[in-house]
Amino acid sequence: MGICLPNPGEAHINGVIVPEEKAYEEAAKQFLMAKVPTIFPGPLVLWAWNEKAAKKATAVRHLYNTLKECVQPGQTPMLIPMPDYRPKYPKINPEVEINPNHPNLTIWHNKIDCCMFIGVHCHQANLALKIIRGGTSCYTIAMCAQAGHEDAMLSFRDASVEKIMKLAEWVKKLKGTVKPRLTSAKSGASN
Amino acid sequence: MSKERIKISEDLYDIMPSDYQDLVKSATYGKEDRGWKDIGNSKELIEQHSLCAGCPESMAFRYILASLPNPEDTVMVGSTGCTSLVFPMVAVHNIHSLFGNQNAIASGLKRALSVRFPGRTKDVVVLAGDGATVDIGLDMTLQAWFRQEKFTTICFDNELYANTGGQESGLMQKGFVAKMAPVGKLFDKVRLPEIARESGCHYVVQCTVSKPSLIEKVIKNAVMIAREIGPTYLQLYTPCILEIGKNSMEGLQEMRDSEKPTERFAYKEYISEPAKQLLAEMAAKDKEKKAAAKQLAAQGA
Numbered sequence: 001m002g003i004c005l006p007n008p009g010e011a012h013i014n015g016v017i018v019p020e021e022k023a024y025e026e027a028a029k030q031f032l033m034a035k036v037p038t039i040f041p042g043p044l045v046l047w048a049w050n051e052k053a054a055k056k057a058t059a060v061r062h063l064y065n066t067l068k069e070c071v072q073p074g075q076t077p078m079l080i081p082m083p084d085y086r087p088k089y090p091k092i093n094p095e096v097e098i099n100p101n102h103p104n105l106t107i108w109h110n111k112i113d114c115c116m117f118i119g120v121h122c123h124q125a126n127l128a129l130k131i132i133r134g135g136t137s138c139y140t141i142a143m144c145a146q147a148g149h150e151d152a153m154l155s156f157r158d159a160s161v162e163k164i165m166k167l168a169e170w171v172k173k174l175k176g177t178v179k180p181r182l183t184s185a186k187s188g189a190s191n
Numbered sequence: 192m193s194k195e196r197i198k199i200s201e202d203l204y205d206i207m208p209s210d211y212q213d214l215v216k217s218a219t220y221g222k223e224d225r226g227w228k229d230i231g232n233s234k235e236l237i238e239q240h241s242l243c244a245g246c247p248e249s250m251a252f253r254y255i256l257a258s259l260p261n262p263e264d265t266v267m268v269g270s271t272g273c274t275s276l277v278f279p280m281v282a283v284h285n286i287h288s289l290f291g292n293q294n295a296i297a298s299g300l301k302r303a304l305s306v307r308f309p310g311r312t313k314d315v316v317v318l319a320g321d322g323a324t325v326d327i328g329l330d331m332t333l334q335a336w337f338r339q340e341k342f343t344t345i346c347f348d349n350e351l352y353a354n355t356g357g358q359e360s361g362l363m364q365k366g367f368v369a370k371m372a373p374v375g376k377l378f379d380k381v382r383l384p385e386i387a388r389e390s391g392c393h394y395v396v397q398c399t400v401s402k403p404s405l406i407e408k409v410i411k412n413a414v415m416i417a418r419e420i421g422p423t424y425l426q427l428y429t430p431c432i433l434e435i436g437k438n439s440m441e442g443l444q445e446m447r448d449s450e451k452p453t454e455r456f457a458y459k460e461y462i463s464e465p466a467k468q469l470l471a472e473m474a475a476k477d478k479e480k481k482a483a484a485k486q487l488a489a490q491g492a
Contacts, residue, residue, distance in 0.1 A: 041203055048200045057200030081206050086279035089241040096208050 005148045028170035032178040034114030038078040042120030059164035066168040070175040074182045085124045100128040104135040116141040220263045227257045227403035238280040245439030248429040251400040258410040265314040268297045270323035291328030294335035315342035321362040336390040339421040343413045346426045353431035387424040393463040394423040399446035416466045428456045
């Protein structure tokens with residue numbers, strides 16, 4: 001069992017390989033449907049360790065701003081960093097950060113029902129995505145710079161500034177056409 | 192890592208937790224004369240930790256991290272024990288090794304770093320408890336010294352296995368009765384500083400962590416000698432106040448009592464001839480620099 005990862009130019013949605021264009025549309029829909037759509041930027045974009053990383057950070061901020069502009073009243077887009085992979089003692093503050101060792105705490109606390117990982121090293125993203133998938137009902141999107149993530153419900157591959165900007169364009173394009181799930185009181189929390 | 196890279200992406204700066212912002216703004220990476228006096232004036236390289244209140248190990252950690260001469264280009268290797276609870280909160284690259292394996296890991300790491308970064312100084316510092324250094328990992332500890340591996344080994348000596356409830360360790364003092372060693376230790380504390388000297392360490396110090404200035408001095412000496420000459424070893428008494436029946440505020444006094452000239456943690460130091468020469472050269476350069484700075488200040492006035 002298991003799923004195949006997409007080839008360049010493709011993505012996967014729930015394990016089914018699709019053309020990338022379809023994944024942009026679906027990801028934008030999921031963001032616009034969610035009560036708390038959230039972007040989780042990881043160290044690879046939080047730190048300006050090269051020029052490309054800084055540009056990706058700008059694109060991430062643009063995507064977040066676009067989301068804020070395009071959602072309806074009652075929806076609360078969030079941008080929560082994953083600055084560190086090591087467990088935090090004595091505990092993390094789920095309002096200001098997410099940690100891959102217990103990402104469910106942040107999901108539950110903020111009632112996040114759709115999230116996107118970007119700039120998180122693959123092995124840590126896999127761990128976090130598995131925990132989220134197993135312990136919450138949050139829809140997970142991976143904007144992966146490598147080959148994609150089988151544990152995300154929707155995964156892009158070869159993430160670039162252009163791809164992040166394109167997703168933002170799709171969010172703008174679908175503005176007002178998607179009905180948000182405002183009635184789902186439980187949202188991301190599964191228990 | 193280079194300190195030039197320690198920069199948060201401008202567009203995401205506002206969402207970074209404050210501890211990371213503070214590290215970038217006011218930590219002492221790259222400061223040449225960094226030392227324990229920076230504690231309180233700058234962001235420390237240790238965040239909250241989960242050690243017990245008043246634990247001398249936490250003091251030791253703070254002094255060591257404040258004294259490393261080159262933290263942005265240092266990798267620390269830890270092992271199982273109380274120290275492993277602290278490393279997640281340390282803003283210096285670090286690796287957790289298998290219990291006792293720390294000096295083997297550090298050997299490979301140091302060699303790999305010198306191949307990968309031939310033109311750059313990379314320091315490796317092992318920091319482990321007495322169980323990892325003297326009991327479980329003694330083979331790896333000694334072999335690294337025999338091979339003259341160029342890194343510093345620091346042993347936090349609390350004279351027992353504190354993390355697991357107080358079992359007897361090789362560095363426990365003779366006759367000591369611990370919670371999980373009710374008969375009392377039957378043989379003497381292993382004399383690792385002497386063994387280190389005979390095994391080829393160029394700088395060996397045994398002391399407590401009651402004096403931050405002393406810790407700064409020995410850490411700097413140990414790292415610089417390891418960088419240039421060969422292995423160095425520091426054995427620091429960091430008593431486990433819980434396991435010896437003391438209160439939180441009594442750790443410092445316990446160390447002061449144990450470092451008296453007749454006690455088992457009286458200051459002990461061994462410096463090899465090449466290391467002595469290096470320290471003398473360093474002192475001379477330092478003197479020159481200070482004199483030049485003084486002259487410059489006088490000219491300015």
